[in-house]
Amino acid sequence: MGWLEKSISEVASAVAKGDVSAEEVARESIAAIEENNARLGAFLAISADQALEQAREVDRKRARGEALGKLAGVPIGLKDALCTRGIATSCASKILTREGRAWRPPFDATVVARLKAAGAVLPGKCNMDEFAMGSSTENSAFFPAKNPWDVTRTPGGSSGGSAVAVAARMTSGALGSDTGGSIRQPAAFTGVVGVKPTYGRVSRYGLVAFASSLDQIGPFASDVRGAARILEVIGGRDECDATSIDAPIGAYEAACERSVRGIRIGVPDEYFASGLDAGVAESVRGAIDALASQGCTVRPIKLAHTDYAVATYYVLATAEASSNLARFDGVRFGLRVEPPRADLTTMYGRTRGAGFGAEVKRRIMLGTYVLSAGYYDAYYLKAQRVRTLVRRDFEEAFRDVDVIAAPVSPVPPFRIGERIGDPLAMYLADIYTLPASLAGIPAISIPAAPTKATSDRPSLPVGLQIMAAPLDEERMFAVAAAFETTSPARALRPEL
Ligand code: GLN
Numbered sequence: 001m002g003w004l005e006k007s008i009s010e011v012a013s014a015v016a017k018g019d020v021s022a023e024e025v026a027r028e029s030i031a032a033i034e035e036n037n038a039r040l041g042a043f044l045a046i047s048a049d050q051a052l053e054q055a056r057e058v059d060r061k062r063a064r065g066e067a068l069g070k071l072a073g074v075p076i077g078l079k080d081a082l083c084t085r086g087i088a089t090s091c092a093s094k095i096l097t098r099e100g101r102a103w104r105p106p107f108d109a110t111v112v113a114r115l116k117a118a119g120a121v122l123p124g125k126c127n128m129d130e131f132a133m134g135s136s137t138e139n140s141a142f143f144p145a146k147n148p149w150d151v152t153r154t155p156g157g158s159s160g161g162s163a164v165a166v167a168a169r170m171t172s173g174a175l176g177s178d179t180g181g182s183i184r185q186p187a188a189f190t191g192v193v194g195v196k197p198t199y200g201r202v203s204r205y206g207l208v209a210f211a212s213s214l215d216q217i218g219p220f221a222s223d224v225r226g227a228a229r230i231l232e233v234i235g236g237r238d239e240c241d242a243t244s245i246d247a248p249i250g251a252y253e254a255a256c257e258r259s260v261r262g263i264r265i266g267v268p269d270e271y272f273a274s275g276l277d278a279g280v281a282e283s284v285r286g287a288i289d290a291l292a293s294q295g296c297t298v299r300p301i302k303l304a305h306t307d308y309a310v311a312t313y314y315v316l317a318t319a320e321a322s323s324n325l326a327r328f329d330g331v332r333f334g335l336r337v338e339p340p341r342a343d344l345t346t347m348y349g350r351t352r353g354a355g356f357g358a359e360v361k362r363r364i365m366l367g368t369y370v371l372s373a374g375y376y377d378a379y380y381l382k383a384q385r386v387r388t389l390v391r392r393d394f395e396e397a398f399r400d401v402d403v404i405a406a407p408v409s410p411v412p413p414f415r416i417g418e419r420i421g422d423p424l425a426m427y428l429a430d431i432y433t434l435p436a437s438l439a440g441i442p443a444i445s446i447p448a449a450p451t452k453a454t455s456d457r458p459s460l461p462v463g464l465q466i467m468a469a470p471l472d473e474e475r476m477f478a479v480a481a482a483f484e485t486t487s488p489a490r491a492l493r494p495e496l
Helices: 008-017 022-040 048-063 110-117 160-167 184-190 224-234 278-293 306-327 344-355 358-371 376-400 423-428 434-439 473-486
Strands: 043-046 076-079 124-126 173-178 193-196 216-221 264-268 297-301 403-407 443-448 462-468
Touching: 008 022, 008 048, 008 224, 022 043, 022 048, 043 160, 076 160, 110 224, 124 160, 160 173, 160 184, 160 216, 173 193, 173 224, 184 193, 184 443, 184 462, 193 224, 193 473, 216 224, 224 443, 224 473, 264 278, 264 376, 278 297, 278 403, 278 443, 278 462, 278 473, 297 376, 306 358, 306 376, 306 423, 306 434, 358 376, 376 434, 403 473, 443 473, 462 473
Parallel strands: 076 124, 076 173, 264 297, 264 403
Antiparallel strands: 043 124, 173 216, 193 216, 193 443, 403 462, 443 462
């Protein structure tokens, strides 16, 4: 009992030693999902039979004395944007659902195949904002996910279900996708570790595309080492994704043991501007002080184009989304709405009208507009140029510092319903996560001290963000793990 309270490395080594069977851990995970899902909304589909079979296969391998993978017997939740062979995949959208039944892909995403090969057990598909568009998981077409620290608040998004699965100890780890913050922000909101790797570090093959030049799959775990181990398993070149980088995977887990003495940390002024919640600022400053007392040197830096990140991202991401989502046409997948004697255009219109939610429609319209003749130069091309300036800010900064420390979100978890009627307020929640996405650099969120309880809100989780230069995940993990050993959030768990 209590295996989901333990870290990923503890579970994997207990399974390898035979202290517990993979089947027992899998049963615990499935029971935890069944017990808590109605209240927390973390999973859209549960694949208990397949998970138990994966676990028994690990146990049979062990009985035969075969070598076990790095994640043998470890339950991992999967964001529902990841294709899973024969298992419902809806991207939290009605357009991939026909007569109540979600699309069943004929193949596994590369990351799913790699998890399986490493012995992971995959009990289900996690809730998300529809097509990963959002920052609260309220845009799910089915039901919102809820924050286990306070169920009246959102767990963040878009990978909110994956974050909740780990925070509420339903699984030991999870995969999400981060286009503009969708792993880091929900990790920060739920008090778990979340990593957005370097763009291209992890294959996107089998991830339902939102904005292809930004999308990146990454891990959630209850500790930094667990996230590092998952990245070692899922990362690396894949022939099926031409943007995946052909560079060796680092020793990420081993990097978590490294000393951080002498590491130079840059702190960007622009990330502590007005609009930053005082409780979040205090927590993040405290975290940076803790790293300084471990021997890091801390200095202020400038990332001059930070202010333009939100506008730039919401032009580029919507442009790419409008093109990627053209494939949902009622012909190839899922929903088809076809009035009698309708022509093709009417069928397309009716299907997309009924199948997409309001936020997805808003983005398709915005994206189509910025790409249209006459506006392309003014919006899309301009945004591409500003993206280059944002990337150069980081290139310059990394000449003088090794990593950058900052908040993840300007505010702690907000209430369900608080921002959903105001898209701009929702988009501004991404202000500190978007620049790393635009630049393609790796970034992690680690739990820092929660905010102090006040008369209008309880104590709530806060994330410290560590960003590093492209492919420098090892240094990012080293700094994150060093902070984790001293973080006041280390032993905190939500009450279920
Ligand atoms: N919140 C951002 C958006 O809505 C980022 C989403 C993401 O990273 N998938 O686009």
